[in-house]
Amino acid sequence: MLKNITPTTTQAWQKLQAHYNQIQAQQLRDLFAQDTERFQKLSLQFEDFLYDLSKNRITEETLDLLVTLAEETALPGAIESMFAGEKINVTENRAVLHTALRNFTDTELLLEGENILKDVRAVQQQMKTFCDNIHNGTLKGYTGKAFRHVVNIGIGGSHLGPQMVCEALKSYQQPNLEVHFISNVDGTDAAEVLKKLDPETTLFIIASKTFTTKETITNAITARSWFLQQAKNQAHVSKHFVALSTNTAEVEKFGIAPENIFQFWDWVGGRFSLWSAIGLSIACALGYNRFEELLRGAESMDKHFRKTPLRQNIPVLMALLSIWYTNFFNCQTHAILPYDQYMRLLPEFLQQLLMESNGKSTDRNGQPVTYQTQPVVWGAAGTNSQHSFFQLIHQGTILIPCDFIAAAKTNNPIGEHQALLMSNYFAQTEALMKGKNEAEVREELEKKNMAANELESLLPHKLFEGNKPTTSIMMRQLTPYNLGSLLAMYEHKTFVQGVILNIYSFDQWGVELGKQLATSIEQELLRDKKAAHDASTTNLIQYYQQNSN
Numbered sequence: 001m002l003k004n005i006t007p008t009t010t011q012a013w014q015k016l017q018a019h020y021n022q023i024q025a026q027q028l029r030d031l032f033a034q035d036t037e038r039f040q041k042l043s044l045q046f047e048d049f050l051y052d053l054s055k056n057r058i059t060e061e062t063l064d065l066l067v068t069l070a071e072e073t074a075l076p077g078a079i080e081s082m083f084a085g086e087k088i089n090v091t092e093n094r095a096v097l098h099t100a101l102r103n104f105t106d107t108e109l110l111l112e113g114e115n116i117l118k119d120v121r122a123v124q125q126q127m128k129t130f131c132d133n134i135h136n137g138t139l140k141g142y143t144g145k146a147f148r149h150v151v152n153i154g155i156g157g158s159h160l161g162p163q164m165v166c167e168a169l170k171s172y173q174q175p176n177l178e179v180h181f182i183s184n185v186d187g188t189d190a191a192e193v194l195k196k197l198d199p200e201t202t203l204f205i206i207a208s209k210t211f212t213t214k215e216t217i218t219n220a221i222t223a224r225s226w227f228l229q230q231a232k233n234q235a236h237v238s239k240h241f242v243a244l245s246t247n248t249a250e251v252e253k254f255g256i257a258p259e260n261i262f263q264f265w266d267w268v269g270g271r272f273s274l275w276s277a278i279g280l281s282i283a284c285a286l287g288y289n290r291f292e293e294l295l296r297g298a299e300s301m302d303k304h305f306r307k308t309p310l311r312q313n314i315p316v317l318m319a320l321l322s323i324w325y326t327n328f329f330n331c332q333t334h335a336i337l338p339y340d341q342y343m344r345l346l347p348e349f350l351q352q353l354l355m356e357s358n359g360k361s362t363d364r365n366g367q368p369v370t371y372q373t374q375p376v377v378w379g380a381a382g383t384n385s386q387h388s389f390f391q392l393i394h395q396g397t398i399l400i401p402c403d404f405i406a407a408a409k410t411n412n413p414i415g416e417h418q419a420l421l422m423s424n425y426f427a428q429t430e431a432l433m434k435g436k437n438e439a440e441v442r443e444e445l446e447k448k449n450m451a452a453n454e455l456e457s458l459l460p461h462k463l464f465e466g467n468k469p470t471t472s473i474m475m476r477q478l479t480p481y482n483l484g485s486l487l488a489m490y491e492h493k494t495f496v497q498g499v500i501l502n503i504y505s506f507d508q509w510g511v512e513l514g515k516q517l518a519t520s521i522e523q524e525l526l527r528d529k530k531a532a533h534d535a536s537t538t539n540l541i542q543y544y545q546q547n548s549n
């Protein structure tokens with residue numbers, strides 16, 4: 001089980017504090033100049049990936065101390081507890097076994113006496129048959145036409161992962177089948193998707209772990225009405241609606257036939273669920289075999305995470321870097337910058353993964369934490385982001401560690417695009433690291449033959465402090481396998497941060513209050529049931545009611 005160790009009470013934490021005082025005074029460009037082996041010492045290769053940590057504000061000693069912190073907070077035991085299926089999601093009394101969904105070994109994995117791998121395989125077989133039947137035309141709509149569109153209706157973990165993966169792997173998509181997503185309870189989302197579709201050739205996947213999420217159920221009801229407007233007969237619903245859920249009773253109440261339910265289990269957290277039946281839209285889009293490649297890439301990262309010593313363990317080091325910046329450099333945000341248009345939804349996916357998991361302020365002893373937990377995760381694809389917020393990363397007043405992610409070989413070799421994209425990828429981390437000092441700016445301006453007073457007044461604005469930390473993650477090519485590996489790396493990073501920071505990463509009680517209040521205000525807006533609010537909320541509701549018709 002997870003131990004309750006306050007990280008700030010460890011010896012390693014105290015040592016890191018002293019070490020930080022040395023490191024924060026050092027310039028990255030000097031560290032590179034002093035040590036020609038710095039890249040070799042601070043980068044790791046794993047299968048098709050190069051993880052370059054050398055442009056971070058660290059030395060080998062930093063990593064040694066951080067790894068000691070991981071040891072002192074009992075990380076190795078926690079890793080084993082997770083893989084073994086112990087109920088480490090204590091506040092929900094559940095195991096955490098998304099790794100079982102991509103475990104292709106022949107062993108058994110017993111949970112309360114049941115071999116769960118058997119259940120996993122059975123659902124995978126059901127998904128495979130379903131996808132094959134869609135693609136070979138065996139599954140047909142109510143008028144006998146083949147399906148051309150699949151709509152995933154879900155939100156949060158039942159949406160972000162599938163949508164991001166479908167987008168990231170678009171170049172592997174099967175022909176003749178388009179996948180769409182509806183998530184927002186704003187009717188605009190459903191309206192804009194449905195207006196492009198024909199009920200005869202559209203299959204709806206209702207994805208909800210609990211099958212009680214208001215947004216998803218509302219959108220599902222809207223989709224069913226839209227379908228029945230044309231199909232007329234209620235019996236046709238069973239041909240066009242399937243559900244992915246752990247809550248069979250609720251699904252049946254909705255009217256979906258038991259054979260159209262793809263199950264998963266309470267030991268799969270919503271934001272870790274794209275590997276489960278929740279990935280059905282991915283499997284439909286890519287074909288089941290490619291979905292399996294995604295799982296196999298994740299499995300390989302799982303093995304690396306479980307077996308590799310902490311000092312060479314990629315997710316562990318990535319998590320430790322986050323703790324280093326957040327708690328010692330006081331960084332409040334972390335940017336995710338995919339230099340790959342296909343991966344542009346990755347920041348949104350990682351926002352839920354990291355911020356919903358580790359956005360906590362109570363430790364595992366039930367005490368308020370006295371240190372920082374999860375920084376804000378944000379970002380957007382490069383190079384577009386260079387033309388919007390990069391200014392702040394280069395010259396703003398806050399320090400923002402960034403992950404720069406790219407694939408060396410493009411899936412769209414057109415002209416010189418890839419070389420141009422990658423030259424920006426390399427240039428940005430180099431510029432952020434090196435900066436430009438006064439002598440360099442002066443030399444540049446002097447070449448322009450400008451008046452001395454003009455030069456002096458311009459000079460301070462053109463200085464780049466540099467010393468901005470970045471991690472470069474480069475893969476050979478964006479494939480289902482490699483994407484699986486990358487996503488599993490971020491999942492394990494999330495877990496490691498939670499373990500070391502002594503918080504529970506697999507619950508999300510913080511989202512409940514807003515849901516409860518919305519449910520009661522809904523009664524006010526729809527059924528005119530008045531309720532007491534603060535003055536601001538009362539007046540906002542009044543303004544809405546006066547203007548919504």
Ligand SMILES: O=P(O)(O)OC[C@H]1O[C@H](O)[C@H](O)[C@@H](O)[C@@H]1O
Pocket residue numbers: 155156157158207208209210211212213216270271356508511
């Ligand atoms: O899959 P569902 O049960 O519909 O849940 C969808 C989402 O709902 C909640 O808001 C949770 O905070 C998320 O973690 C979850 O992914």
